[in-house]
Amino acid sequence: DGRPAWSLLLYAPRDRGLQEFLIRQETVTEGDAKGLARYIESRREGDKAVLRHVDLESLDLEETKLRFLLSEMEHQGLIKSFERTPEATGVMITGDFSRKNLTAIARRSEALAEEKRKKLAAMVEYAATKRCRREMILRYFGEEKPGTGGPCCDVCQGI
Known part of the structure; x- marks a missing residue:
């Protein structure tokens, strides 16, 4: 959606x-x-x-x-x-x-x-991992992260 x-x-x-x-x-x-x-x-x-x-x-x-x-x-x-x-x-x-x-x-x-x-x-x-989780999931499904849409996971947000 x-x-x-x-x-x-x-x-x-x-x-x-x-x-x-x-x-x-x-x-x-x-x-x-x-x-x-x-x-x-x-x-x-x-x-x-x-x-x-x-x-x-x-x-x-x-x-x-x-x-x-x-x-x-x-x-x-x-x-x-x-x-x-x-x-x-x-x-x-x-x-x-x-x-x-x-x-x-x-x-x-x-x-x-x-x-x-x-x-x-x-x-x-x-x-x-210390890498972007969203990027890992997208890569798993053969996709690439679109642009740098800002912090999208706990790792990117530094949580």
Whole structure:
């Protein structure tokens, strides 16, 4: 609409540590993948397995890790979900839980974690910058700051 706007950024240096902790907590390891694969195999009947949610809780996996693992196993063609109830998830086992496949899942998780760390670093850099914030945002979107329209952010105003 072209009208002036205000924004507020709340940041404290300890925020970074919390975000790094959360990234570590949700990053899947090869051991996590092996644990879920062992559980699926233990529930196997022919080419199907019924994964009881109460049992999945005992695997000591955060919900985000579990969802990631099941999604990646399906994406890699190791399983195919066919039924879900509040108590259980039915899967068809369509591939093998080889070390190669489980390592690939862990590597994918680590790659996503690295991307999150890069985004976090960019956000921290933005919060701590001594450069014009408006200019940084415009550059991010491929635009240039139009002229020198006066102080436009806390940095330019010396706040």
